[in-house]
Amino acid sequence: MNTAIDPGSRASSYHHGDLREALLAAAETLLERGGVPALTLRAVARAAGVSHAAPAHHFGDLTGLLSELAAVGFTRLGAGFDAAMAGAGSEPAARLTAMGKAYVAFARAHPGLFVLMFRSERLDASRPALRDATTAAGLALRTAIARTRPSATDDAPLQAVARIAGLWSLVHGFSVLLIDNRLGGLLGALPPGDDPDTLLAAMLDAVSIEDGGRQVAD
Amino acid sequence: MNTAIDPGSRASSYHHGDLREALLAAAETLLERGGVPALTLRAVARAAGVSHAAPAHHFGDLTGLLSELAAVGFTRLGAGFDAAMAGAGSEPAARLTAMGKAYVAFARAHPGLFVLMFRSERLDASRPALRDATTAAGLALRTAIARTRPSATDDAPLQAVARIAGLWSLVHGFSVLLIDNRLGGLLGALPPGDDPDTLLAAMLDAVSIEDGGRQVAD
DNA sequence: GGATGATCTTGACAGTGACAAGATCGGGCG
DNA sequence: CGCCCGATCTTGTCACTGTCAAGATCATCC
Numbered sequence: 001m002n003t004a005i006d007p008g009s010r011a012s013s014y015h016h017g018d019l020r021e022a023l024l025a026a027a028e029t030l031l032e033r034g035g036v037p038a039l040t041l042r043a044v045a046r047a048a049g050v051s052h053a054a055p056a057h058h059f060g061d062l063t064g065l066l067s068e069l070a071a072v073g074f075t076r077l078g079a080g081f082d083a084a085m086a087g088a089g090s091e092p093a094a095r096l097t098a099m100g101k102a103y104v105a106f107a108r109a110h111p112g113l114f115v116l117m118f119r120s121e122r123l124d125a126s127r128p129a130l131r132d133a134t135t136a137a138g139l140a141l142r143t144a145i146a147r148t149r150p151s152a153t154d155d156a157p158l159q160a161v162a163r164i165a166g167l168w169s170l171v172h173g174f175s176v177l178l179i180d181n182r183l184g185g186l187l188g189a190l191p192p193g194d195d196p197d198t199l200l201a202a203m204l205d206a207v208s209i210e211d212g213g214r215q216v217a218d
Numbered sequence: 219m220n221t222a223i224d225p226g227s228r229a230s231s232y233h234h235g236d237l238r239e240a241l242l243a244a245a246e247t248l249l250e251r252g253g254v255p256a257l258t259l260r261a262v263a264r265a266a267g268v269s270h271a272a273p274a275h276h277f278g279d280l281t282g283l284l285s286e287l288a289a290v291g292f293t294r295l296g297a298g299f300d301a302a303m304a305g306a307g308s309e310p311a312a313r314l315t316a317m318g319k320a321y322v323a324f325a326r327a328h329p330g331l332f333v334l335m336f337r338s339e340r341l342d343a344s345r346p347a348l349r350d351a352t353t354a355a356g357l358a359l360r361t362a363i364a365r366t367r368p369s370a371t372d373d374a375p376l377q378a379v380a381r382i383a384g385l386w387s388l389v390h391g392f393s394v395l396l397i398d399n400r401l402g403g404l405l406g407a408l409p410p411g412d413d414p415d416t417l418l419a420a421m422l423d424a425v426s427i428e429d430g431g432r433q434v435a436d
Numbered sequence: 437g438g439a440t441g442a443t444c445t446t447g448a449c450a451g452t453g454a455c456a457a458g459a460t461c462g463g464g465c466g
Numbered sequence: 467c468g469c470c471c472g473a474t475c476t477t478g479t480c481a482c483t484g485t486c487a488a489g490a491t492c493a494t495c496c
Contacts, residue, residue, distance in 0.1 A: 036339065037339055040451090040452070040453090041453065042451080051477075052452090052453095052476090052477095053476070053478095062453065121255060138403070157408065157409050159420060161408055161417060162417055162420035162421045163424065164404060165392065165395075165401060166392075166424060168391070169387070169388050169421065170387050170388045171387075172387075172394065174383065174391070175391075176391065177383075177386065177387060177390060180336060181338070185356070186379050189379050190375065190376065190379055191376060199376070199380055199383055202376050202377060202379075205380075206380055206384055207384070207425060237444085258482090258484090259483080260483065261483095270445090270446095270484095271446080271447095272444055272445080274484085274485075276443090279485070
């Protein structure tokens, strides 16, 4: 009668063996399938094949479970940044595009997780796992952006901060609007064959004009 | 015994008189006070001083109430756009800044409402009031952005769409991150005296470079 | 003045988070 | 080897929620 998502490992009768990870995996499946509202302590317990109170033992309460799951997401996002920066060349504009693409690609690949990661009213930001993961990902993002500008040191403080905040806002807002399907009309106005990736590249290209003097001028 | 937020108008015993508006007002108060989780059919009913099932008569279910409230928000946002465009001059860069400021100002003035407006899983986008309000606000936003570029007609389609999507994404992402307090570190790095408005202006200034040839070059 | 329909209340049911108490199991200590 | 202790999981319960059904109240129109 085990409706568990992962019935493998060592499902003894009582002690599960690795229930904590199984619960997180089940939660992620439910999240991507039904969004944040589907993330219920009891639903997660059902999906993992345990009693309704089992998750509380590992995560305390629902906020704890959601926070740990969000931490997984931030860790994964940070890893995506690192991979994108490692794969990109040394040219600033290319690095910037790679970073933006990594951000949006993560959001599109795991929309439920991405939404959860920024639903702060359901999370406990002071939880160590979440706090560490967010700061790590934020640091990776900021350094990645900072390195996409050749001569960043001579920027005025306001301009330097504006560059980071602007790019972050751009890719974050685009991800949110894309997931929410708010860009339907705009995407429909694109030339045939152009997808969101093309649009993102064009957006980043427009912003990166202030780099070495690259011009759009067709 | 009436714990209603608005005990005025004509609180007869049974028929409220304008319960629908009173419920929406109570809901907005609860929303701004406790965020989306505080928006409960029963809590709204309590705040309005009516029985727990009264809201269902006017809005059908919780999704209906949230959708109507979100519609109020979109209408207000659209009005903010119009006011900003009316108050701005004719210079493209100034109009763009005014539009962005109006967007972010609305989000900061009504953070709960703004968050609700984009929590699509709790809304019914097909509800007439919400559908009309969103399309009206979206149209106002797009035309406002389009008019911030002098020679918009000779843009390539991709660039034209990228300009609109980019600016929308920028102001939306900034609003979201600001409300979520994700920009704490960056705001702390600003020169003393600079606030989020200054940062937004700098961000928009950097983006608007591709306008008439305005340069940052200090 | 009475019927009719809109408006609001009362009551009930299933689902949820949270807590308390108990059952089960594994590992370490005698 | 036997036993105890703590971690793990279950069962039971309570308050709260959304939703529905049925009834009470009132305004309006004929």
